[in-house]
Amino acid sequence: MRRTLWAAALLGPPLAVSLVLFVGPLVYLFHVSLHEASQSELYGPGPTLANYAAILADPFYLTIIKRTLGTAAWILGLALLVGYPVAYFVALLPPRRRALVTLALLFPLMVSNVVRAYGWVAILGRRGVINTSLRDLGVIDAPLDLLFNQEAVVVGLLTILLPYMVISIANTLAALDRRYEEAAQALGAGPLRTFLHVTLPLSTPGVASGLLLVFLLTLSAYVTITLLGGPRSKLLVSLIFDSVVSFQWPLAAALAFTLLAIALALTGLILLVLRPQRVQGRG
Amino acid sequence: MRWGAWIRGLATALAFAVILCPILVVVLAAFSPTDYFVFPPPSLSLRWFAEFFRLDNMRNAFLLSLELALSSACIAATLGTFAALHLARRKGWVAAVLQALFLAPLVFPTIILGLALLLLYKSVGMPPLPGLILAHCVVGMPYCFRTVLGSVQSLDPALEEAGQSLGAGPLRTLFLVTLPLVWPGVLSGWLFAFIVSFGELNTALFLTGPGVTTLPIEIFSYLQFQGSQLVIAAASTLQIALIILMVAGIERVVGLGRIIRSR
Amino acid sequence: MSADAPDVRLEKARKTFGAVVAVDDIDLAIGRGTIFSLLGPSGCGKTTTLRLIAGFEQPTSGEVFIRGRRVTDVPPYKRDFSMVFQSYALFPHLSVADNVAFGLRMRRVGRADRAAAVKEALALVKLDGFADRFPRQLSGGQQQRVALARAIVVKPAVLLLDEPLGALDKMLREEMQVELRELQQRLGITAVFVTHDQEEALTLSDRVAVMRDGVIEQEGAPRAIYEKPLTEFVAGFLGASNFFDGRIAARDGAAAVVETKGGAVRVAHAAGAVGDQVRLAVRPERVRLLRPGSEGIVAQVRDIVYRGSVTHYYLDGAGGAILAYSQNASPGASAWAVGDAVACAWDAESGVVVTPDRRP
Numbered sequence: 016m017r018r019t020l021w022a023a024a025l026l027g028p029p030l031a032v033s034l035v036l037f038v039g040p041l042v043y044l045f046h047v048s049l050h051e052a053s054q055s056e057l058y059g060p061g062p063t064l065a066n067y068a069a070i071l072a073d074p075f076y077l078t079i080i081k082r083t084l085g086t087a088a089w090i091l092g093l094a095l096l097v098g099y100p101v102a103y104f105v106a107l108l109p110p111r112r113r114a115l116v117t118l119a120l121l122f123p124l125m126v127s128n129v130v131r132a133y134g135w136v137a138i139l140g141r142r143g144v145i146n147t148s149l150r151d152l153g154v155i156d157a158p159l160d161l162l163f164n165q166e167a168v169v170v171g172l173l174t175i176l177l178p179y180m181v182i183s184i185a186n187t188l189a190a191l192d193r194r195y196e197e198a199a200q201a202l203g204a205g206p207l208r209t210f211l212h213v214t215l216p217l218s219t220p221g222v223a224s225g226l227l228l229v230f231l232l233t234l235s236a237y238v239t240i241t242l243l244g245g246p247r248s249k250l251l252v253s254l255i256f257d258s259v260v261s262f263q264w265p266l267a268a269a270l271a272f273t274l275l276a277i278a279l280a281l282t283g284l285i286l287l288v289l290r291p292q293r294v295q296g297r298g
Numbered sequence: 299m300r301w302g303a304w305i306r307g308l309a310t311a312l313a314f315a316v317i318l319c320p321i322l323v324v325v326l327a328a329f330s331p332t333d334y335f336v337f338p339p340p341s342l343s344l345r346w347f348a349e350f351f352r353l354d355n356m357r358n359a360f361l362l363s364l365e366l367a368l369s370s371a372c373i374a375a376t377l378g379t380f381a382a383l384h385l386a387r388r389k390g391w392v393a394a395v396l397q398a399l400f401l402a403p404l405v406f407p408t409i410i411l412g413l414a415l416l417l418l419y420k421s422v423g424m425p426p427l428p429g430l431i432l433a434h435c436v437v438g439m440p441y442c443f444r445t446v447l448g449s450v451q452s453l454d455p456a457l458e459e460a461g462q463s464l465g466a467g468p469l470r471t472l473f474l475v476t477l478p479l480v481w482p483g484v485l486s487g488w489l490f491a492f493i494v495s496f497g498e499l500n501t502a503l504f505l506t507g508p509g510v511t512t513l514p515i516e517i518f519s520y521l522q523f524q525g526s527q528l529v530i531a532a533a534s535t536l537q538i539a540l541i542i543l544m545v546a547g548i549e550r551v552v553g554l555g556r557i558i559r560s561r
Numbered sequence: 562m563s564a565d566a567p568d569v570r571l572e573k574a575r576k577t578f579g580a581v582v583a584v585d586d587i588d589l590a591i592g593r594g595t596i597f598s599l600l601g602p603s604g605c606g607k608t609t610t611l612r613l614i615a616g617f618e619q620p621t622s623g624e625v626f627i628r629g630r631r632v633t634d635v636p637p638y639k640r641d642f643s644m645v646f647q648s649y650a651l652f653p654h655l656s657v658a659d660n661v662a663f664g665l666r667m668r669r670v671g672r673a674d675r676a677a678a679v680k681e682a683l684a685l686v687k688l689d690g691f692a693d694r695f696p697r698q699l700s701g702g703q704q705q706r707v708a709l710a711r712a713i714v715v716k717p718a719v720l721l722l723d724e725p726l727g728a729l730d731k732m733l734r735e736e737m738q739v740e741l742r743e744l745q746q747r748l749g750i751t752a753v754f755v756t757h758d759q760e761e762a763l764t765l766s767d768r769v770a771v772m773r774d775g776v777i778e779q780e781g782a783p784r785a786i787y788e789k790p791l792t793e794f795v796a797g798f799l800g801a802s803n804f805f806d807g808r809i810a811a812r813d814g815a816a817a818v819v820e821t822k823g824g825a826v827r828v829a830h831a832a833g834a835v836g837d838q839v840r841l842a843v844r845p846e847r848v849r850l851l852r853p854g855s856e857g858i859v860a861q862v863r864d865i866v867y868r869g870s871v872t873h874y875y876l877d878g879a880g881g882a883i884l885a886y887s888q889n890a891s892p893g894a895s896a897w898a899v900g901d902a903v904a905c906a907w908d909a910e911s912g913v914v915v916t917p918d919r920r921p
């Protein structure tokens with residue numbers, strides 16, 4: 016009796032917070048998404064799938080969804096391409112140096128994204144470091160438009176999220192038993208084939224978690240996207256904010272769940288393709 | 299594989315350059331004496347920091363962010379520790395579901411959480427500041443939960459049993475045995491909750507209102523509506539400085555390795 | 562290259578890690594088709610020696626040859642060997658069949674030949690029907706067999722095994738020792754086997770090298786190593802030994818009489834002149850207990866431990882403790898009781914003069 020009371024006292028408060036402030040609001044949000052808009056209230060009559068139907072029928076939304084996926088694909092691809100070799104480099108460092116480098120990767124993650132995005136504005140903007148330097152060198156007369164395009168969004172988000180990728184993969188690689196690589200070499204595999212057949216497959220858990228983190232954070236990075244992409248490079252998350260600003264609550268809710276569906280679908284896809292779980296369990 | 303080593307070294311140098319450059323540029327710009335950032339700056343000055351504290355909006359946002367981060371981190375650390383203590387030694391599907399629930403906000407798109415909370419708050423008439431504190435509490439709790447869970451699980455269960463076998467009830471065992479051993483985990487979880495709250499954008503975007511604005515959101519709206527002025531660089535630099543201060547302080551108490559592990 | 566040229570040869574091979582000399586100028590030649598064991602206490606350099614042969618470590622100085630080819634600077638994957646690791650290092654993301662096929666794939670063996678060879682190798686280690694399982698779905702003993710199959714399927718010139726049976730329990734280990742030996746004989750592979758279990762080394766090997774502090778103290782056939790240890794360390798490390806200090810009192814050709822504290826004993830082979838100090842090693846099972854007054858070293862029974870097939874007698878002699886094993890060949894109580902005075906005797910061939918230990 017005392018024990019259950021004790022257990023309930025420990026679990027109760029955090030569970031209540033989780034249910035009331037996390038699960039509950041999401042259920043409510045879904046509820047709202049199933050209703051028509053209203054001028055005076057939060058939402059009008061329902062239930063209806065009209066909001067979802069409107070999103071899927073509107074070529075504008077579909078374009079934005081495509082752009083969102085395209086931007087995410089660029090970011091994920093580049094993050095993997097740059098992040099993997101960096102992670103390999105970090106994983107091979109001796110433990111103390113690895114801890115220091117990991118800290119150097121963690122520190123930027125602690126700095127607010129708005130600050131880091133502003134850093135890119137200060138570099139790429141019309142009065143940014145690049146433009147003023149080039150003008151002072153006499154290379155250009157008029158400032159270049161480096162900001163407010165998809166490339167700026169990709170570069171900005173890539174550099175903001177890259178540490179997640181590196182740390183995820185580096186942790187997996189550092190924990191990898193070096194004997195697997197030696198066993199491959201003992202069986203005649205050279206460095207390249209050892210990497211392709213053994214190291215790379217065994218690091219899929221890190222790759223998968225890095226990809227997932229970067230992808231999910233890309234989806235909700237409204238501030239970075241707005242500051243670097245401007246009004247012409249909007250992504251799905253920008254539309255959610257826009258509909259909130261124009262008080263279209265049910266539409267905003269439906270867009271949010273569209274975003275969530277995309278997140279879930281891609282999470283499933285990444286896990287299905289990489290199958291990180293097959294590496295778990297030691298041989 | 300010589301070229302393999304070259305690729306790795308080159309990629310690492312490049313990655314660190316693009317990751318750290320924007321932050322360095324911001325810090326450098328904050329000390330500019332000029333109206334606009336010129337590179338390299340002709341001299342250094344504190345003019346923009348003075349400007350920052352002269353602006354009521356900025357100063358208030360900074361203080362509010364501080365208050366928000368402190369209070370939400372304390373609540374999050376308490377709740378996260380409760381949950382971790384409860385789940386650390388439990389198995390089975392209920393425990394697995396609960397653990398997934400407590401960790402979920404870590405990967406859940408926070409922009410959706412922000413919108414959902416906004417709607418909830420609107421329908422119950424929640425005032426902005428408590429609403430923000432609770433939102434950041436939800437966002438910060440998983441960090442504390444994870445670090446404390448790790449700390450408790452790496453603890454020898456025999457220690458707690460020894461405490462109980464010596465006649466200490468669950469509460470006294472908690473205070474006399476468990477907490478003294480896991481408090482570094484609690485502290486680093488608290489640190490992360492603080493840092494996350496201090497820089498958080500996605501829920502704050504929806505939940506801040508007139509007069510109740512966090513520093514990151516103030517920086518964002520300033521950038522959007524007043525353009526790129528160097529007072530923002532000063533604000534950003536203060537943000538970074540506070541984080542460095544916090545990490546250094548906690549590092550002295552619990553050690554670097556623990557902060558890195560608890561990420 | 563003749564058929565009995567050594568398959569593995571180390572020439573003054575040396576490996577240092579900072580200030581630690583892990584392998585100290587070792588010379589080694591391992592003949593074709595033999596099982597060669599490296600035996601020694603923990604940290605003596607066995608694994609390092611094996612890794613020098615494999616190429617995972619580069620010798621600080623000296624040379625490595627496999628099948629007469631100098632491979633000192635050749636990377637591991639271009640050397641003709643395969644290896645069974647202590648923790649097996651089976652690839653967790655590959656099935657049993659794919660694990661076994663790995664080496665063949667790296668050698669670009671065609672799909673059909675590969676499948677046939679894998680099937681054959683799995684049959685050899687009695688794992689037919691396990692091809693589609695994953696390593697985590699196997700018991701320790703089965704994983705061990707897969708590791709073995711993976712290593713032998715590529716028909717290497719040399720098979721290296723680093724304590725491959727260390728993780729198995731005693732019963733399974735003894736079973737695997739026999740199977741390993743059979744398999745090696747059938748395939749005629751040259752094998753280098755690292756172990757710190759002396760019984761395993763004696764059971765399994767054609768030749769044994771006893772290592773200590775990076776140096777090979779003695780190398781030879783198991784019987785020679787056991788019965789004719791050259792040093793006190795080897796005599797003590799392989800099985801138990803009694804040691805007696807004495808002085809050569811008289812000589813007769815190779816034989817000699819050694820005067821010890823407890824009495825004089827005959828020794829069949831002893832170098833040295835009359836008056837030299839020597840140390841004798843005598844195996845406990847060679848010590849016979851006789852009635853007091855008989856020729857031999859005088860002692861008193863301190864303790865008797867019944868061990869089933871043998872009885873251990875702990876005796877106090879004039880020169881120190883003596884241990885004697887007596888086969889329980891017939892039923893009935895022990896011939897001696899605690900406190901009895903006895904005389905300890907052994908054949909002149911059983912007392913071996915050994916180099917005393919360098920260390921105190």
Ligand SMILES: Nc1ncnc2c1ncn2[C@@H]1O[C@H](COP(=O)(O)OP(=O)(O)OP(=O)(O)O)[C@@H](O)[C@H]1O
Pocket residue numbers: 578581582583601602603604605606607608609610757
């Ligand atoms: N990579 C290394 N770096 C530094 N020292 C090493 C390294 N590998 C081995 N050593 C040292 O070299 C010596 C021999 O090690 P080795 O692993 O060969 O011993 P071993 O005989 O295999 O021991 P065990 O039976 O415990 O496996 C030890 O003192 C060890 O500490």
Ligand SMILES: [Mg+2]
Pocket residue numbers: 607608609
């Ligand atoms: Mg070893």
